[in-house]
Amino acid sequence: MAEDKVKNKVIRFGVIGCGLMGKEFASAVARWCHLTDVNFEPQIIAICDANSAASAWFVRAVPSVKYVYVDYKDMLANTEVDAIYCAVPHNLHEQIYIDIISAGKHLLGEKPFGIDKEANERILQTIADHPQVIVRCSSEFPFYPGAMHITKWVKEGRFGRIIEVEAGFWHSSDLDPSKPINWKRRIATNGEYGCMGDLGLHVLHLPLRFGWQPQSVRALLNKIVEERPDGQGGMAPCETWDNAILACDVLTETQQFPMILSTKRIAPGHANTWFIRIQGTEFSAEFTTKNPKQVASLPYVPGGTQAWHVADVPYHSAYGTITGGIFEFGFSDSILQMWAAFCDELVNGREGMLQPFQCALPEEAAGSHDLFTAALESNRSGDTIRLY
Ligand SMILES: NC(=O)c1ccc[n+]([C@@H]2O[C@H](COP(=O)([O-])OP(=O)(O)OC[C@H]3O[C@@H](n4cnc5c(N)ncnc54)[C@H](O)[C@@H]3O)[C@@H](O)[C@H]2O)c1
Numbered sequence: 133m134a135e136d137k138v139k140n141k142v143i144r145f146g147v148i149g150c151g152l153m154g155k156e157f158a159s160a161v162a163r164w165c166h167l168t169d170v171n172f173e174p175q176i177i178a179i180c181d182a183n184s185a186a187s188a189w190f191v192r193a194v195p196s197v198k199y200v201y202v203d204y205k206d207m208l209a210n211t212e213v214d215a216i217y218c219a220v221p222h223n224l225h226e227q228i229y230i231d232i233i234s235a236g237k238h239l240l241g242e243k244p245f246g247i248d249k250e251a252n253e254r255i256l257q258t259i260a261d262h263p264q265v266i267v268r269c270s271s272e273f274p275f276y277p278g279a280m281h282i283t284k285w286v287k288e289g290r291f292g293r294i295i296e297v298e299a300g301f302w303h304s305s306d307l308d309p310s311k312p313i314n315w316k317r318r319i320a321t322n323g324e325y326g327c328m329g330d331l332g333l334h335v336l337h338l339p340l341r342f343g344w345q346p347q348s349v350r351a352l353l354n355k356i357v358e359e360r361p362d363g364q365g366g367m368a369p370c371e372t373w374d375n376a377i378l379a380c381d382v383l384t385e386t387q388q389f390p391m392i393l394s395t396k397r398i399a400p401g402h403a404n405t406w407f408i409r410i411q412g413t414e415f416s417a418e419f420t421t422k423n424p425k426q427v428a429s430l431p432y433v434p435g436g437t438q439a440w441h442v443a444d445v446p447y448h449s450a451y452g453t454i455t456g457g458i459f460e461f462g463f464s465d466s467i468l469q470m471w472a473a474f475c476d477e478l479v480n481g482r483e484g485m486l487q488p489f490q491c492a493l494p495e496e497a498a499g500s501h502d503l504f505t506a507a508l509e510s511n512r513s514g515d516t517i518r519l520y
Contacts (some may be wrong), residue, residue: 139203140171141479146178146213146237148204148228150186153219153242153270154179160468164431167472168452170486172479174471178213180204182280204228208235215478218242219270221321222329226251229267230258238266240474245269245497246506247323259494268474270459271337273301273406275469275489277445277461278419278427279338282408283489285429286342289408291412297382297391299339301331302399304450306357306374313360313368326353328504331395334496338408340496341381344391347378350516351507356398374398378507393503405465425460449486451476 145161161174178199181187187200189374201207207216208231215238218228220384225246233255246252259267273279285291315321316330323329325507339345354375362368375396382391399405407420416430428442446457449465451472476485506517 140173143174143215143475144170144177144212145174145198145477146207146210146216147176147190148180148207148216148218148232149220149242150179150181150183150190151219154181154186154217155189155193156328156464156467157217158190159464160471162194163468166453166455166468168454170451170472170476171358172472172475174215174475178207178210180207184317200455205231208232208237213237215266216237221315222247222323223321226254229255233258233262233265233267236262236265238478240268240270240471240491242270243492243497244323244325244329244500245333245494246501247329247440248325249501249505252498255496256494266478267494268477269333269494269497270470271334272463272466272470273334273421274338274341274404275449275466275473276419276421276424277448278424279408280449280489281427281429281445282417282419283338283341283437285415285417286410290415290431291410291417292414293412294387294389295411295413295416296389297339297408297410298343298393299335300394300396300406301334301392302394302396302402303331304325304397304399304402306397307400309360311360313340313370317360317370317372319371323370324372324508326376327395327397327506328353328373328376328378328507330397332376332393332504333492333500334406335393335395335493336500336503337496339391339393340499343384343519344382345499346378346391346503347383347520348381348516348518349503349506349510350379351510352377353507353511376507378503380503421463424462450489 135360164173175196176194179190180201214250216232217240219242229241246255353373356374359367378393380391382389405422407444418428425444426442427445428440430440447455447459447461449469474491506519510517
């Protein structure tokens with residue numbers, strides 16, 4: 133018997149850059165049935181990579197791929213492609229993003245959205261010149277259920293007067309000095325920002341969404357491993373910053389408080405730890421991907437006890453899923469949810485989205501560039517740099 137099936141609106145995607153993150157997108161698309169009650173669905177029909185081995189993985193693993201390109205401009209000329217995911221090294225963001233947007237294709241671009249502030253400004257100008265194109269930046273961690281709780285509590289104004297905020301993203305695989313050099317350790321391909329460009333928008337997405345744009349910054353940047361095997365028997369210098377600690381002053385309409393942001397490639401013991409802690413006079417809260425099921429909160433009334441409540445959060449993110457509430461949420465789930473938010477906005481428009489949390493906005497990426505540029509200057513001069 134034929135079953136009634138409500139057809140989802142299909143968005144035909146091209147992927148430029150079929151490496152680590154390109155594959156994550158393919159994997160999210162392959163398990164779209166995980167999501168319930170969505171009226172949209174991505175389909176990868178075209179791919180492009182300069183390296184044929186990377187493309188070959190897609191051809192093998194993604195049956196919907198019809199077009200394989202080496203030059204992304206050929207993909208842009210394909211009228212069947214509605215939208216593009218671009219995940220290439222940072223030095224290529226500016227030209228490729230500008231060409232994608234100018235070709236009228238919607239774009240989910242990877243951070244940092246340009247190798248430096250000048251590149252980012254040119255991308256933002258192109259977006260302004262093409263208002264019909266939807267452009268968003270990849271940032272998946274706010275879709276963890278624990279992070280969604282924090283967002284809800286901030287929106288509800290639970291914290292009272294904010295005492296301080298701390299947010300960070302810490303890795304540790306670079307602690308191993310025998311790890312070979314790659315494009316992420318070279319200024320020409322990764323950019324002067326180093327670990328800030330790699331990890332920083334992840335850390336800033338929620339603070340910027342909450343309206344906590346830093347007014348000033350004092351930065352301490354650190355290079356720890358100075359050279360790495362070059363893969364040809366020799367050693368190559370590591371040019372980019374490994375770790376960054378940014379002490380920021382936040383001034384909102386009603387509050388002023390310190391915010392410590394850190395991005396670290398060498399944080400012993402941390403594989404992929406993204407966290408946010410907010411302390412307030414009436415409520416404090418903390419979420420870290422180190423304990424992905426738990427969120428901690430401390431409500432306080434004057435004179436009352438100060439006790440942390442640590443609760444297991446249900447598997448419940450922005451979009452409904454087939455997974456029961458008792459199970460654990462992980463990195464690839466957050467990627468799937470982010471992709472749902474992007475596709476939702478493409479199909480239903482900002483006002484009609486099935487839930488309100490949008491992917492990172494180009495203005496938020498621009499806010500991160502303002503901060504990282506000021507941080508470089510602060511580290512050079514040893515001064516606190518005002519942004520506004
Ligand atoms: N959202 C996240 O959690 C996350 C995680 C890692 C990386 N990233 C971002 O994703 C982007 C890519 O990083 P990655 O780790 O996937 O890198 P990667 O090196 O694994 O993949 C990049 C791919 O781009 C291809 N490429 C290079 N030049 C090209 C060109 N001219 N045309 C087409 N393809 C080209 C490479 O061959 C490679 O396959 C970066 O912007 C990075 O900051 C995001």
